[in-house]
Amino acid sequence: MSDIPKIHSINKTDKETLLKWYRLLFLGRTLDEKAPNYLKQAIGWSYHAPAAGHDGIQLAIGQVFDRSKDHLFPYYRDLVTNVAAGLTAEEIIYNGISKDADVAGGGRHMSNHFAKPEWNIHNVSSCTGNHTLHAVGVARAIKTYEAKGVAISSQGESSVSEGYVYEAINGASKEELPVIFVFQDNGYGISVPKKDQTANRKVARNFEGFKHLRIMYCNGKDVFDSMNTMAEASKWAEENQKPVIVHANCVRIHSHSNSDRHELYRDDNELGYVKEYDPIAKYKRLLIRYNRATEEELSAIEKEVADEVKVAHRKGMAAPHPTPESANDFVIPEPYVSSKYPDGTHNQDGEPMKLIQGLNETLKAEFRKNPDTYLWGQDIANKDKGGIFNVSKGMQQEFGKKRVFNAPIAEDFIMGTANGMVRYNKNIRVVVEGAEFADYFWPAMEQFVETTHEYWRTKGQFSPNITVRLASGGYIGGGLYHSQNIEGALTTFPGVRVVYPSFADDAAGLLRTSMRSEGMTMFMEPKALYNAPKAATPIPDDFEVPFGKARVRREGTDLSIFTYGNTTHMCLEAAEKLEKEGFGSVEVVDLRSLSPLDNETILESVKKTSRALVVHEDKVFAGFGGEVASLINTDGFEYLDAPVRRVGSSFTPVGFNRTLEAAILPNTDKIFDAAKDLLAY
Structure with a gap:
């Protein structure tokens, strides 16, 4: 582009740098x-997306990236990017x-x-483009x-069709964040040509109306154009604290991946064309034509690289595989443990406090304790309003708009940028209202699924320290999208904690533990109990409730009822x-966690x-109670004098009409009848 200062060219760039670039390019291509070959020999690398044809822009991304201050989110085709950023042949092969x-x-x-978290080269998902949101979250932290x-996010042009990419760019534009979105345009999304993805020939043009956003175009096949564009993009984004899109025109020389056969949808003319525009061949020709390097010098580099790869191969082959036992390591970080309230109970002294007040005061107390705590979501802070139910009332006034702020109506954005922001600093704790109602969390x-396996996928190198608050459940006449329960789905994922309190003290104590712990917690709030007198309890100022510790709400000898949330109070009644x-003595166990x-x-x-009777608000079929019943049948069968029964919703959505x-x-009444029958069994 004409406004880009030409820092690099075949004549202006020093020879040492030119040869270093050739070495990186050749190492990446080798x-x-x-x-x-590893796949053919059944050694591994069973997924490989070739980088050939993207070499110019990938070299530029890796060379412009500064691991002392930048954050890089490469995608699965970014092999050369990672080599250019500093990963060794050995590290690439270990991954492959x-x-x-x-x-x-x-x-x-x-x-x-490829990734190296300790260098801020982040381990990203296979879900194409989803890391754009993580890059925006990190950029928010850089600015904060x-x-x-x-933050640099890299992806193919077709993955820009994903909705969360638009959410990311919209959010970066609104917040004016220093993030670079690189679109590596090779013309295809696997076999789908870009004309089937978008009306614009260049997908970056879809974003021309976004305020505060600069769009730059470059020839991704050309080392110098790519290097100049990326250098200018990085400088401009950092100095202006605003986002940039770099749209790089590339070619894909090979199939999308080793499971794709591009000859089924590309003819011989096209295949010949893309090989003719091989970026490395072009760069080598320039070096020789302009007398910046000799054939002998380049051959020496090629031999050196070949020897290096042979050594790396031998080390890779000799390196051990993960042990079977290690599969259970790093599923979720160890939680914060209370020394004062190890069983999550207290002496009940003091005036009762409503559940909503317990949540509000706990949030404020934890924000005062840790200045690296943040809260955002939909409708959570505008003048005197603090969320749909006013749980966050007064927080923006006390802690300011940098720590408590509204997010767009974009649930993926809310979750994804939380995942990103906590990467910046291990002390950061983020609380989000994942949706205004739990039903809207879908x-x-x-992003939720992505976040649940971050800690495991990175082998403990990154912990998403996030508490996701969701107003859950019915009994408010809300109907569809305002009264459903989703905890049965959430608990099927390893790598996340799911808690569901019934009383004000447990709500406060579990929230405090969630916010102090590493890892992600889904905090389900029974909204029908926010202001209910029956859920009000005294709450010590520093109360903490441990994860995985139920609370016996009522002692009994003839029947155990296991419950949580809204139905706990019904079970007690x-x-x-x-x-x-005179039907018998009933014990009520509030699971809480x-x-x-x-x-x-x-x-x-x-x-x-x-x-045993298992009771919850969600549907009986496939509801969480099935897990409790299974546990009892498997590990407590010899104790039973009757079958385990369950009470919950019918297998329908929750209707609006009362x-x-x-x-x-x-x-x-439904719980009473089921318990009476079970006692008489």
Whole structure:
């Protein structure tokens, strides 16, 4: 582009740099061409997306990246990018053949997903383009802490069709963040030509109306044009604290990956054309034509690289695989442990406080304790309003707009930028309202799933220290999207904690533990209990509740009811009525924590009463209660005098009309009848 100062050219760039670039390009290409051989020999590298044809822009990304201040989010085709950023042949091969020594994560992630977290080269997902949101989150942290550096996100042009990419660029534009979005345009999304992806021939033009966003175009096949463009983009983004799109025109010389056959959709003319525009061949010709290097010098580099790759290959082959036992390591970080309240109970002294007040005061206390704590979400801070239910009331006034702010109506953006921001500093704790109601969380599920396996995938190198608050459940006449329960789906994922309190003190204590712990916690808030007097309790100022510790709310000898959330109060009412009417003594166990689950307390209760009823608001079919029932049947079968029974919603959505809602959701009478039948079994 005419406004880009030509820092680099074949004549202006010093010879040492030119030869260094050739070495990096040739090393990247050598590894790129060697990768399929490992698969052919059944050694590994079973996923390989060739970088050939993208060499110019990838060299530029890696060389412009400064690991002392920048953050790089490469995608699966960025082999040359990672080599240019400093990864060795050895590290590339360890990743390709999934060895334990792989610096990206010890072979836990798909091959060709190169990373080095300790250098801020982040381990990204196979979900194309989703790391754009993480880059925006890191860029937010860079700006918040007034630091130097930029976040660089790299991807193919077709993945820009993903909705979360638009969310990322919209958010970066709105917040004016120092992030560079590199689109490596090779014309195809696997076999789908870009004309089937977007109306614009250059996808970057889709974003021309975005304010605060600079768009730059370059020839990604040309080393100098790519280098000048990336250097200018980095300088401009950092100095102006605004986002840049770099659209690099590339060619894809080979198939999309080793599972693709490009001859099925590309003719001989096209295949010949892309080989003719090989960036390395062009760069080599320039070096020789302009007398910047001799054939002999380049041949010497090529031999040196070949020898280096041979050594790296031998080391890779000799390196150990991960052990089977290690599969269970780094699933989730160890949580914060309370020394004052080890079992999550207290003496109940003091005036009762409503659940919503307990949450609000705990949030404020933790924000005062840790200045690296942040809160955002939809509708959470505007003048005197603090969220749909006012849980965050007064927080922006006290802690300012840098720490408490509204997010766009984009659940993926809310989750994805949380994942990104906490990468910047291990002390950062982020609390997000993942959606205004739990039912609206589904658009964020891709980012949720991504975040659940970050700690495991990186072999403990990155922990997403995030608490996701969700107003959950029914009994408010909300109907669809305002009354459903989603905890049954959330608990199927390793790498996340899921808690669901029933009383104000447990809500406050679990929130404090969540915010002080490393790792992600889904904090389900029973919104029907926010202001309910029956959920109000005294709350000590520093109360903490451990994960995985249930609370016996009522002692009994003849039947155990296991429950959580809204139905806990119904179970207590049913238990009182059952005993009063002479049907038996009923124990009510409030699970509080669903994942991890307190297996010990559950089994001890069943051992004592010999009967078990599992009650929750969600549907019985495929609901979380099935896991509790299975635990009892598997590990407590010899204690049982009757089958385990369950009470929950019918297998329908929750209706809006109050008559429909009452018919669908469990209530005290339904629990009473089920418990009475079980006691009489």
